[in-house]
Amino acid sequence: MARSYFPSRRAVATLVCSLAVAVGVISGCGGTPGPAPAQVPGAVAVPAGALVKDGEITYCSDISAPPLTFFDASQKAVGAEIELGDALAAQLGVRPKWANTSFNGIIPALQARQCDAIISQLYIKPEREAVVDFVPYMYASNTLMVANGNTSIAGAEDLCGKRAAGQTGTTVVGYLTDQSTKCAAAGKPPIDIRQFTKDSDALQQLRLGLVDSYGTTLETAAYVQTQQPGTFQLVGEPFNRIKVGVATLKGGGTALHDAIATALATIRKDGTYAAILAKWNLTGDDIAVAG
DSSP states (O other), rough: OOOOOOOHHHHHHHHHHHHHHHHHHOSHHHHHHOOOOOOOOOOOOOOTTSSBBBEEEEEEEEOOOOTTTTTTTTTTTESSHHHHHHHHHHHHHHHEEEOOOGGGGHHHHTTSSOOOOSSSSOOOHHHHHTTTEEEEEEEEEEEEEEEOOOOOOGGGGOOOTEEEEEEETHHHHHHHHHHHHHHHHOOOOOOEEESSHHHHHHHHHHTTTTEEEEEHHHHHHHHHHHTTTTTEEEEEEEEEEEEEEEEEEEHHHHHHHHHHHHHHHHHHTTTTTHHHHHHTOGGGGHHHHHH
């Protein structure tokens, strides 16, 4: 069983887009970015020559993963990462531009100077740190969901003897397996772990009341809650956190990297950062929370 696997960005996109179609609220699982916000004076200076085009920062992003990045019904790029990128641009005093880029080619696009930075839930991993510089801005996490109003489960420690669903091969299933071992060690019944090839099938089990809990990414859970308010609730603390960062060119992008780091510190201090995460139900992915 793979223990270090998070559902791929494309897999998450497939789930959330299918949910959107099912409830009829979004037509924008593709398209072209809308007009960028107007340029405003910034508090953080960007050194001359640090950007591909003066006065404009271009972000490479695979705009396909609600609630981080997606297209709304009017085909405008929206989401938590879009708002964070726009807020950083405002601090830099430049106009944000979003270049919709396939995720599997996103680092080569940066290296080819097709954009200035990547904001696209790019996990910070050693092999990536070897080729790009990162400014960490949030976590990607797993979480547990239960039916709204369920008071018998407050976290994983309450799953002993209960049914829990997850996608085969994910870190969620590994986490549940470890928790089940703890149940047995404490003389309690193990967790009845039910695995499914699709994350959406695992969610359906909870929706139908066939399991007591469902584990997924915090981002997917946040979007599900937005689309089906009052149906599910999160329990326990997010787990399996992986840092996500804004990527800039290795070495040659040091000036821009430092400016982005300063801009991020500014929007964290003034409350903009926290407000954006709260708006999209992603407070659990706050970079200030210990991983």
